[in-house]
Amino acid sequence: MKIGDLATASATPVETIRYYEREGILPKPGRTLGNYRVYEENHLERLQFVRYCRGLDMSLDEVRVLLRLKDSPDENCGEVNLLLDEHIGHVSRRIRELRVLEKQLKEIRQTCGQTRSAEQCGILSELSNTSQEVPATLAKKKGHLRSVHSD
Amino acid sequence: MKIGDLATASATPVETIRYYEREGILPKPGRTLGNYRVYEENHLERLQFVRYCRGLDMSLDEVRVLLRLKDSPDENCGEVNLLLDEHIGHVSRRIRELRVLEKQLKEIRQTCGQTRSAEQCGILSELSNTSQEVPATLAKKKGHLRSVHSD
DNA sequence: GTTGACTCTCTAGTAGCTACAGGGTTTCTA
């Protein structure tokens, strides 16, 4: 299987596959005489695992841990449970943060229901209100989950 | 006011202030003879506006638009409304995505309630199940809102 | 034999900072 075939089979861009190889997420495959990468079935399985985890918004570091655990069948899966619980915690916390954010934004939006000059715009003066605290989301350290905007 | 004072007053790291200047978010301030930046009150106000918007998870591009609108008092604030509505849309969509994600993760977590060998771990085999679709979040294009993980 | 699709490596760009390195300036204290 060449890289293009693997890309199609896993719905992953070719560049991403090469990137995963550089990052040690995928093992280095064999090569043809012409220096093309040659993949086996197990590469596909591993890649699909990675893509599925990424689809669950896990970081590559988290995926690395899971791969390591998968590769060492003697270990117990307590660590897997732990990692998953933590990840669920991240997601739940982010949802709570975003709910607060949504509420704040809607309140701000309320302050201007019509089209006026920017000078009188309630929204801008609301946003300019320096007595306000910086919203909570900024106070947090950055994390690894994907951001809100999606287009 | 020197950069350190501005940093304290706005709870913003010094490097971030210089970064905003490079990005054209903050206007270039005056300089002392020793080449230190000198800020006035209006710099502080502008910076607080920026930080507040960033705290609302707006992108710097969105902030740039708002600043432009603030700077042109002749324009009406229809654009402000529009921008805010779109941003609220981003946030609401991300919340919906994350709720789906949370549900999926909890289902996966359910498949392993106890500590077993990794070979038998229901979670790993669940994640490895290649018949599964890549979760929806991966199908989306990336956006600008902060990711889920936060420590 | 040549066209086109595919692949290769290497590099740079994305967002929004953050963290140095290697200097200069100012301020405080002895």
Place this chain on the structure above:
DNA sequence: TAGAAACCCTGTAGCTACTAGAGAGTCAAC
């Protein structure tokens, strides 16, 4: 007044997880 500490300067590289391109080589079909 000397020296140290605290501040400031520019410039560059790093972070995540890719993505996009340049410039070149390989392979299959016609």
